Amino acid sequence: MKSVLITHADLPLGRRIAKVLWHDPKVLRILALGEGAIPRVFNSYRDGVPPRFVYERIDLARQRSVSELFRSKRMRVLGVDSVVYVPRHGAAPEGAPVVAKIPARTAEARLVLHHAQESRSIRSLIALGSAFVYKLAPSNANQLTERSELDLDPEVAPELRSWIDCDMLFNAEFASARLRVLLLRVPTVVASGGFVYLHPGLEGTAGLRVRPAGFDPLGSVISDKDVARAVRTALHTDMTGVFNVAARELLPLSVLGRWTRRPCIPVPGPLLAIASGAAAQFGGERLRGRLEGPYLRYGMSLDTRRAAEELGFTPRYRVGVARAGDGVMRVEAVAI
């Protein structure tokens, strides 16, 4: 039986994972953390004495608040032995840099990892990472295994840089005898209703996006339900290391944008370069990340054989398109 701490349980992926773990008979207690108010979906989970599900508001990017949480009596009473690190994602505000311009996502990962190592009771940490950390060669068909090179180019956009930094933080702890660290690299996550997460270009509110004209890269996708299943599978194994997880489907950027209410307008490359340069000049780093980046030009397909063979995880949801109640075609995930 596991007692699990979940970060960012107020964000869509965290909510989905918390729901899956709530219905997992092998999970004894859940401590869900979030920045916002408790999502209404969790209201019914808090019944019972002692409660099986506890929600706590916390700013994970602040050293003091994280430190107090991990040393609190509540942590000891709940007997948390596993941490599911769900990164900041979706339309969540980026948050001001805390120390020396470190992005909030990186600061959170560092603090959670550090305190998990320091804790006496925590034995495993399951982290969600992004598959956009890989270096993409000029090709529409980059086949990426867990051993593929990461994009360590110093000019990489800050959005990607924070993912890469988080990835490397967890990578450095795989050999730890004290804490089992397992990193799941997930591609673009799609959810029923046309929602999309963890794609550096498409994440955020719906609306128009741009892409370089003449490029339409193919990319792996995965359903949010499969992400939650992968986390649950990872939680109950004793494996460590990196695992790529993805659905069987691959979608071109133009189609993915159309299906998720974020149509991508092709713009000539030189114009994009000028706009990107201007964005960098005037401090619009987030905008710059959306105007350039190898993922807008070169495709990628994740090799998920390791997850299937060693972790025993195979996707159970297929990603397609369905007509919604308002008559619009949107992305949908259905069980195989």
Added chain:
Amino acid sequence: MGGNGKPPAAPPVEVALGSNPFVDALSGEVDPLEAWLAALDRLAVKGEDVVPLRPQLVTPSAAAATPAAQPTPIAEPRAPDVELPLPQSALARLVGEEANQKLASLLGRIDGWDRFGLSRSALAQAFPFFYALYKLYFRVQSADHAKIPSTGPIVLAANHGGLLPFDGAMAVLDVLLHTEPPRLPRAIVERWAGTLPFVNVFFARVGQVVGTHENFARLLGEGEAVLVFPEGVEGIRKPITQRYRLQHFHVGFVEHALRARAPIVPMAILGSDDQAPILFDVKPLARLLGLPTAPITPTFPWFGPLGLLPYPVRYRIVYGEPLCFHERFDSEAALDPGLVRALANQVRRAIQTLVDKNRA
């Protein structure tokens, strides 16, 4: 970056399409957690910012045709879909029934986009155009198709010529039309093609693959037929005085053939070196522009971009006996650079012999 994973306790269970994925394939029991999840989804819990959907997957084309009707559920997404018989455009009418059946058989095996970017709909749309080139413009004649293995991984190695890679397109079409079941060879293209706007998308959608080691190994691992031009850009920029003389060979294809235990089928393509004979290659200009070649031909640059179009020469494609190096050497031989170079030279001689024999 792989970490130090431990061996699995049990093999993964594949879920077949059409089966109930919530039933444990081994025990036959319904996973209670998955049942709970399904129930949750049905309840559409309040607080979720989810727009209610009819949970049937449909093809965009079918949905566009019947906006008011119930969408037709299908097992997996296919978008955009193509219904056969193909639309009877002027080009499509040129395609005979036999070729159409080959295409239909091939398209039936492709679903949406494959992992290399091949698109079912793009292939269907491009086929009539290239078929017209094959039949009417280049009037391709070919022989010895029986030498192409009908199954398993193979490497088709051919001579390269002509400024634009129409020889690759004709070779792909010839193999497709003369194999049963029809095989679509995946042509390996230069890496710089992946950086070219529009070209990279077109190449990927019709089945061509950028020549990285990972792609090559993966294609052969999946049992595909792979078409390579081991001369690379040296083949397309050779001057008229060198036509049908094979240039220096790259050797990567031999390494991968040995590792994947795949036979190498030599191919001679005659006609490609005559489609745009290069009188002179302005190499300094090519370097300046970052292009593989800056050619002077009888028509280029005098007629502008139109001067790059190939002359309507007749193509002849001949297949040689498969070279089964994997029967003489094990996959470890791929690590021996001297041996790999010698085998590549053997392939080069085989293609040169085929070319010389059929030109005579």
